[in-house]
Amino acid sequence: MQKNTGLKRIFLAFGYSIKGIKSAFKHEAAFRQEILLAVILIPIAFILEVSQIERILLISPVVLVIIFEIINSAIEAVVDRVGTEFHELAGRAKDMGSAAVLIALALTAYIWIEILFF
Template sequence: MQKNTGLKRIILAMGYSLQGLKSTFKYEAAFRQELLLAIILIPIACFLEVSQIERILLITPIILVMILEIVNSAIEAVVDRVGIEHNKLAGRAKDMGSAAVFVALGLTAYIWIEIIFL
């Protein structure tokens, strides 16, 4: 079996990444909601009269939430693929993925409150 290297590997990897984004958008309501939040908040951050560093601080956690939602969705898909019966470790893995998104959402709220309202 020949390994893909160089430009071909990069192009294939980009295709797989786009497939992952499409899959996440199609099957994960939470991702669609977070994308809507990003579509609203990122332009707001761009028009606010804040420093460049503050703008970066406003936008970064929004993107982090989306990244973690993709990872959480991947964890859930793998756990569901392994088996549908209830398993304590599987439930823990899903809960931890969800907790990561929750913490990132809290971080986003905190940063926005600190920069915009305080």
């Protein structure tokens, strides 16, 4: 089997990434909800009269939520693929992925509140 290198590898990797985003959108309700949140908050960040640094700080955690949700969904998919029976480590992996999303959401809320109200 020949490995893909150079521009072909980059092109294929981009395609796989787009496929992953489409899959998350199709199969994950939380991802769709967080995309909706981003569609609302990111334009608001551009409308607000804040500095460039503050705008970056408003947008970054919103994007991080989406990144963590994709990682969480990937963890859940792999755990579910391995087996349907309960296993403590499988539950722990799913819970930790979910915790990462929760922390990113809390960070988003904190930054938005801090910049807009204080």
